[in-house]
Amino acid sequence: MAEIKIKGVEKRFASFTALHSIDLTVKDQEFLVLLGASGCGKTTLLRLIAGLDFATEGEIQIGGKRVNELPPRSREIAMVFQNYAVFPHLTVFDNIGFGLRMKKMPSDQIRQKVTKAAEMMHIEQLLERYSGQLSGGQRQRVAVARALAMEPEVLLMDEPLSNLDALLRMEMRAELKGVLQESKTTTIYVTHDQVEAMSMADRIAVMHGGHIIQAASPISVYRDPASRFVGGFIGNPPMNFLPAKRSNGHWTAAGVAFDGPSVDKETIEFAIRPEDLDPSDTGLSGRVRVVEPLGAHQLVTMDVDGHLFRAVLESDLPIGSGETITLAPKPDRIRWFDPDSENALQ
Ligand code: ATP
DSSP states (O other): OOOOEEEEEEEEEEEEEEEEEEEEEEEEOOOEEEEEESSSSSSHHHHHHHHHSSOOEEEEETEEEEEEEGGGTTEEEEEEEEOOOOOOOOOHHHTOOOOOOOTTTHHHHHHHHHHHHHHHHOOOOGSSBGGGGSOHHHHHHHHHHHHHOOSSSEEEEETTTSSSSSHHHHHHHHHHHHHHHHHEEEEEEEEEEEEHHHOOEEEHHHEEEEEEEEEEEEHHHHSOBBHHHHHHSSSSSSSSEEEEETTEEEEEEEEEEEEEOOOOOOOEEEEGGGGGGGEEEEEEEEEEEEEEEEEEEEEEEEEETTTEEEEETTTOOOOTTEEEEEEEEEEEEEEEEETTOOBBBO
């Protein structure tokens, strides 16, 4: 059982606060992704959990036990970092078995665990090869296999696929997900790549400026962003936003009346995803600036009431730049945000 509990954790570097009062529970065997832009504090949080640095405030528990004062080797964790240190002068076998040998495990057990981990990562045919003779993708697999061979309760990964090319990244993403489901470890995975986060995570914790803004399933983060920041960060392209003014019991955005939340404000923000717009006779109208064919869809960038607005539409709709088109937002996909706090409104 390796639930991870982070309670009121704060990290300060001199006068700079990198993490503000973080509360997060990662359930046993859960795959949690820490997602956020560069500098938001993902690596700092992972390093605190790993024991590579210490929290200024708060408590970290692994498996119900406070670990704040424990060194990394006593925390039942394994780590894979971006600059995976695979030793080129050792064979793949010796690289994967490195941690087990440090633990002074008998050699027959090492062989068994190394073989199993290598099979999981499909590199069993490379065991005798020197790691210096491997491709980047193969070395990456060795690094993951070495972590898996330890059969850790907790696996911490920091951008482990970032050195791979796009195609290999996509392949490894799916493979890693399968392997980690099988291995039953509790995993925390750091990335700034939202596609990786959406496709791999049981739950995504979106970070911004040293805070966790939302921790929820990928589909909830996409459909029901807790704040304007999350709506603008998740999704490619991100959510569209328009100011909406109160008028006669409705909210009017770009001249169109919508039913919205009852709040004591004169202006709030209307939001809709580019995927949730349909061509229609009535709705939001705007002049098309650019049409980008993407194969399965076309991305239309337009100007709606002076605001940049994007729509993902079917490829075969004949739309040209300079035209004026009208799009109807799917009513159940419209979201609203408070312009002051930026939080979602019900
Ligand atoms: P990236 O994706 O670029 O790795 P990140 O989200 O992992 O970003 P962190 O490395 O956690 O970000 O850094 C968070 C903030 O803390 C940054 O502003 C960084 O400059 C600062 N920081 C990290 N380590 C230190 C340190 N040792 N001393 C001072 N500031 C630090």
